[in-house]
Amino acid sequence: MANITAADVNKLRQVTGAGMMDCKKALVEAEGDFDKAIEILRKKGQKVAANRADRDSAEGAVIAAVNADKTSGVIISLNCETDFVAKNESFVKLATDLATLALNYETKDDFLAASFNGLTVADKLTEQTGVIGEKIEIGSYEKLDGPFVGAYIHAGNRIATLVSLSANVDGAEEAAKNVAMQAAAMAPLALNEEGVDSAVVEKEIEIAKDQLRQEGKPEAMLDNIAKGKLGRFFKDNTLVNQDYIKDSKLSVSEYVKSVDSNLTVTGFRRVALA
Known part of the structure; x- marks a missing residue:
């Protein structure tokens, strides 16, 4: 039987994030083989993932990232089952690291197949399901490109937005952030x-x-009045027509x-946890 030291267990824990006892058991089963122990922990994760496949992963962290040129952005939601996990610092860091990686991929499927610390993203999520003991998955995946793209993440990582502007001009960064904050707060249905x-x-x-019929308005007038009400609907629900929250004038x-x-x-994208 291999001699499993506390240092071996701690090393495996640092690499995988698994609990101390889980790491010790994996090393014992692997007879001290470090790589095999990692594989054992991954297999445990796959088993846990299958057992929890029907669980609701409605909590999580929503993260927006923008590339260095400010011409492309992405929002991902890394979903889990409980608020306790969602607020964990290491969980938020994982979501942030994944969002940065996602900047390089156009589709969710390509992103899930991408390499992340020696695993595919999909396998990493499976591994973390085993480590954390909750269903972990990528929920939303939104991309936005443009001449200038800005992002906003609301406190608590439950809402994130991207906004694209028509040009990279002086003041574009602040303007994009302000409009992204608007989109986060006012949840418009569409751009225009x-x-x-x-x-x-x-x-x-x-x-x-x-409504107009109930008010007794003549049928012949309904179309014109309804179009006026529709104008109000557009003002309230389309981003560019909304009253600006920092100056309602x-x-x-x-x-x-x-x-x-x-x-x-x-353009804009908005992702929010329910």
């Missing part, structure tokens, strides 16, 4: 009127007409143009 799904528009028109579009007269918001 054109981005709202036609089914949503039709539903809003019908709701407005029903301006719309978001007007705020951005106050930074540079030619500047516009070209």
Whole structure:
């Protein structure tokens, strides 16, 4: 039987993040073979992942990252089962490291197949499921490219946003962050009127007409009045038309143009835990 020292156990714990007893058992089973012990812990993770596959992973950390050129950003949510795990410093660091890696991949599938510290991302998540004892998975995966991309992560890592602007001008970084904060706080449905799904528009028109009928308005007037109400809906629910939260005298579009007269918001992404 191999002589398993406390230093061996601690080394395995540092590498894998597994508990002391789990590491000792793995080393004993592996007869002191370090690499084999890691594989044993990974297999334990795969077993735990299968057992917890039907569990709800509604908690987690939502992280946004932007590349060095400020031309591309990504948001990922690293989901888990409990708030306790989600707030753990090492869990948030893992989410942050994964978001940085995700900048290099266009799709979630490519990202999950990417190499991360000697494992694929998918295998790392399986390993961490075994270490932590909770279902760990990538939930949302959103990319955004543009001439200038900024990000915002709300305190507590439950909401993150990306915003793209039409040009990298003086003040673009602050403007992008401010608009990203707006998107986090106000949860717009779309960037502008054109981005709202036609089914949503039709539903809003019908709701407005029903309200007007109940108010006794003549049928012939309903279309015009409903369109006016639709304008209010667009103002409240599309990012560029919303009142800017730091100065309600301006719309978001007007705020951005106050930074540079030619500047516009070209896109946004928002991810929030339920």
